Amino acid sequence: MAKLLFQRVADEAKPPAIWGRPGCGPPDYAAYVLLDDLVNSHAWLDLELKRPFLAAWVNDEDFDNTDSWREPIIGRTQKNVRKFAAMDPVVDLESLRGMKVYVIEPYFR
Template sequence: MAKDIFQRVADEARPPAIWGRPGCGPPDYAVYVLLDDLVESGAWLDLELKRPFLALWVNDQDFDNPDLDDPIVALGQSDLRKFAAMDPVVDLESLRGMHVKLVYDDEV
């Protein structure tokens, strides 16, 4: 069974998070809610998954010029830096240009 990277992050985080929580706003806000949940719970995520998850943000075209007037975007930028600084620490700049696999086979 395949899982997208966001579901895998939610499942493998310790403590686990919820991906696609009902009532979290427009569908494009779901990733912001997931990131905020990870920060608020102090979640630990294996470096092999944390790096590609954060790379999705860093390599987004709006990363360097975010719309900080949008409170969700501003929170996301703050949470991104907080989550990167949590153990295991990730240098965001080192993720520039990283290719990210969006779907994973979860069979072992």
């Protein structure tokens, strides 16, 4: 069975991350924590996974809603998306606009 996108990202990042790490807040924070872990560990991720992972964030309806950035988690996530995109291999976030990504993880907003 194919792994879900976020689980694959966690497993294939170098260094690996943990998807759904226990004790890190409500389950719907799992995607935010994964992104934060990737940035903090300076993880490398193959473009095959990095592009759809970032596209899931970029194409979320709230991505461009700067009013929501005042919320601590959203503000930090917005910074982390940009930091992770700038890490090697670099991804141009604008190139991901409109990219269809199949994300079925239950806790991704």
